[in-house]
Amino acid sequence: MSESDNGHFEEYMFVSGHTACAGCGQSLAARIVADCAGKNAMVANATGCLEVFSTKAPESAWRTPWIHSLFENSSALASGMEAALRYLGKIDNTRVIAQGGDGGTADIGIQALSGMLERGHDVLYVCYDNEAYMNTGIQRSGLTPLTASTTTSPLGAKMHGNWRNKKPLIEICAAHFIPYAATASVGYIQDLQRKVKKALSIRGPKYIQIHVPCPLGWGHDSNLTIDIGKSAVLCGLYPLVEYEFGKLANVFKVPTPKPINDYVKAQSRFKHLLKDEAALKSLQEVANKNIEYYGLNK
Amino acid sequence: MKQFLEGSFAVAEGAKLCKPGVVSAYPITPQTHIVERLADFVATGSLNAQFVNVESEHSAATVVLGACAAGVRVFTATSSQGLIYMSEVLFNIAGMRFPVVMVCANRALSAPINIWNDQQDAVSLRDSGWVQVYAENNQEALDFVLQAYKLGENPKIMLPIIVNMDGFILTHGMETVDVPANELVDKFLPPYKAPYKLDVENPMSFGLLGDPTVYIETRYALHKTLEDCLSMIPQVGKEFEATFGRKGLDLVELYKVEDAKTVIVAMGSVCGTIKDYIDTQREEGKKIGLLRIVSYRPFPKEKVYEALKKIPKVLVLDKSISLGSEGPLYTEVKSVFANKKPKVSGFVAGLGGRDITIETIKDMVDISRKKEVRCEFLGLRPELLKEDFYVGI
Numbered sequence A: 001m002s003e004s005d006n007g008h009f010e011e012y013m014f015v016s017g018h019t020a021c022a023g024c025g026q027s028l029a030a031r032i033v034a035d036c037a038g039k040n041a042m043v044a045n046a047t048g049c050l051e052v053f054s055t056k057a058p059e060s061a062w063r064t065p066w067i068h069s070l071f072e073n074s075s076a077l078a079s080g081m082e083a084a085l086r087y088l089g090k091i092d093n094t095r096v097i098a099q100g101g102d103g104g105t106a107d108i109g110i111q112a113l114s115g116m117l118e119r120g121h122d123v124l125y126v127c128y129d130n131e132a133y134m135n136t137g138i139q140r141s142g143l144t145p146l147t148a149s150t151t152t153s154p155l156g157a158k159m160h161g162n163w164r165n166k167k168p169l170i171e172i173c174a175a176h177f178i179p180y181a182a183t184a185s186v187g188y189i190q191d192l193q194r195k196v197k198k199a200l201s202i203r204g205p206k207y208i209q210i211h212v213p214c215p216l217g218w219g220h221d222s223n224l225t226i227d228i229g230k231s232a233v234l235c236g237l238y239p240l241v242e243y244e245f246g247k248l249a250n251v252f253k254v255p256t257p258k259p260i261n262d263y264v265k266a267q268s269r270f271k272h273l274l275k276d277e278a279a280l281k282s283l284q285e286v287a288n289k290n291i292e293y294y295g296l297n298k
Numbered sequence B: 001m002k003q004f005l006e007g008s009f010a011v012a013e014g015a016k017l018c019k020p021g022v023v024s025a026y027p028i029t030p031q032t033h034i035v036e037r038l039a040d041f042v043a044t045g046s047l048n049a050q051f052v053n054v055e056s057e058h059s060a061a062t063v064v065l066g067a068c069a070a071g072v073r074v075f076t077a078t079s080s081q082g083l084i085y086m087s088e089v090l091f092n093i094a095g096m097r098f099p100v101v102m103v104c105a106n107r108a109l110s111a112p113i114n115i116w117n118d119q120q121d122a123v124s125l126r127d128s129g130w131v132q133v134y135a136e137n138n139q140e141a142l143d144f145v146l147q148a149y150k151l152g153e154n155p156k157i158m159l160p161i162i163v164n165m166d167g168f169i170l171t172h173g174m175e176t177v178d179v180p181a182n183e184l185v186d187k188f189l190p191p192y193k194a195p196y197k198l199d200v201e202n203p204m205s206f207g208l209l210g211d212p213t214v215y216i217e218t219r220y221a222l223h224k225t226l227e228d229c230l231s232m233i234p235q236v237g238k239e240f241e242a243t244f245g246r247k248g249l250d251l252v253e254l255y256k257v258e259d260a261k262t263v264i265v266a267m268g269s270v271c272g273t274i275k276d277y278i279d280t281q282r283e284e285g286k287k288i289g290l291l292r293i294v295s296y297r298p299f300p301k302e303k304v305y306e307a308l309k310k311i312p313k314v315l316v317l318d319k320s321i322s323l324g325s326e327g328p329l330y331t332e333v334k335s336v337f338a339n340k341k342p343k344v345s346g347f348v349a350g351l352g353g354r355d356i357t358i359e360t361i362k363d364m365v366d367i368s369r370k371k372e373v374r375c376e377f378l379g380l381r382p383e384l385l386k387e388d389f390y391v392g393i
């Protein structure tokens, strides 16, 4: 960014200079969320890659008020911030965002998340789903897809990558009958922006889960982040859906879903699938079920 | 106004008088009555606060952290398993320097599960960076809450505080307490003005990653500020006395220690019982006294030393145990008198990954040649120890 661009720079809420890996999908998604929220927002961030690469003291990439407490409590932290803003009479013109990774959201933080949703706080929760505990070195989480190899679901004679399907976290959140719950992908930036803006226009608890490819953790080239994001959507493995008050309200249609082959080929976490037909088939089944369940091609 | 109240209701009245904007807590015996009463105040409108019904103590502590970070005065209360469940957040709150005030209804830890009183819960968290004071009776518990905010919110202090009161013995014991008038409390405790907070007008980042180049200075700053409380606690107590006309916070209380041949050291409500015992013994001419530890963190080593240095026999009564060692209060009282042979110096280094090099070891030995030290930090970066880390009153 040149000197003359400084005025423009001022408009960004999450700025460069942080230490994310090249091609990090999470940093891109976080920037979009922060920019959509604008100046009148504050962020509670869970422990994880995003927190670590964006705020190494004494530097911070955040130009909105930002706070990190622990791994599992960003929902509760945001609940407290929201309660304070309510007390101060500032909640109508300040947006509160809680965010964390898939591990911080679906596993260790799910209790605090459920509590926040159930209590009806006016908070947008954003889950950056890179499908494993990346900050600690690629361990399996409840959102790691079936068959993916991670450092705790490795390949061996007795284990062939992750043995469980992704936790249906979007449905779990929607089942709280919150006004808005959606999945999105960095592969589809406009769709993501629309969803974040829509969520922020709604009062009450909202949840957005964003698929964010991780070149290091998934083993793909760093220039492929967006393509891989798109590819996951187009094969049915990452359906983009919107729930309103517990009801499926909108799906991103995929008229002719592609086989998962191209998606898995580009990532080393799935490399064993190229030699293991049964495993490849089991993951294709997951995509097929998604296509049917959400009516992606209807 | 004098009222006949159980201790839980007395501290709830105390918290109400401080006008917290956000209250969050989770039920656990014997704390529950405190939060129930506060919920009642909010429900009836006598307390204008957001009452957040959380799903756990971990979230209760986190909610008050978030609210305090947004610049609002907060209150929480817990006990036993709840306190230990909060512990991760409690270290975090102290590290972030937010003046959260909590009442702990002291209770034993499981297993076996046991709802009755001891002080193992709070004593186990002595290293968390929170100021800890122990009330002897319900009046003190109420008064300590007012003084806790006064102390913690001082921009030179910015520390969280646990007001400890023995579970059941105080929380469920009925006593006459003087509930001070609103106007007096307002005079003593002005509204909280956060020196730093989450604010869209002035965006700041909190809770950053502190790598080995900065971490140990944050610990040093916390430690020094806790030591500053050794002078601030009595000062707040004096201000309290000037406003309300009864004795305020202090580091210790000396009861008939002057001429005593034997002095008992203890904390909390048991000190009332000990005083009664001393009175009867004194009638029989037995020279017994009591040193009551009011401030357990910071630990008033000098006061303890001064009070006990000429006493032939000291008996330390712990209501907790450092399993595998001894009573924690006993360890600390004894450490005050460890200045004989051999000379034992204490050093702190290597926190948060700061390298301990040959130079560090050399520094340590060099310092020990010049003086005897108790808690000397090695390898600090003085340029970091400015107001950023909140050190020094």
Ligand SMILES: Cc1ncc(C[n+]2csc(CCOP(=O)(O)OP(=O)(O)O)c2C)c(N)n1
Pocket (backbone or CB within 6 Å): A026, A047, A048, A049, A050, A071, A072, A100, A101, A102, A103, A104, A105, A128, A130, A132, A133, A134, A135, A136, A141
């Ligand atoms: C209570 C607790 N347990 C474990 C950790 C260690 N830890 C820090 S970040 C992390 C993984 C984060 O994974 P995720 O939430 O998916 O975020 P990512 O780094 O992948 O973006 C773990 C296990 C911690 N900080 N706190």
Ligand SMILES: [Mg+2]
Pocket (backbone or CB within 6 Å): A101, A102, A103, A128, A129, A130, A131, A132, A133, A134, A135
């Ligand atoms: Mg992750």
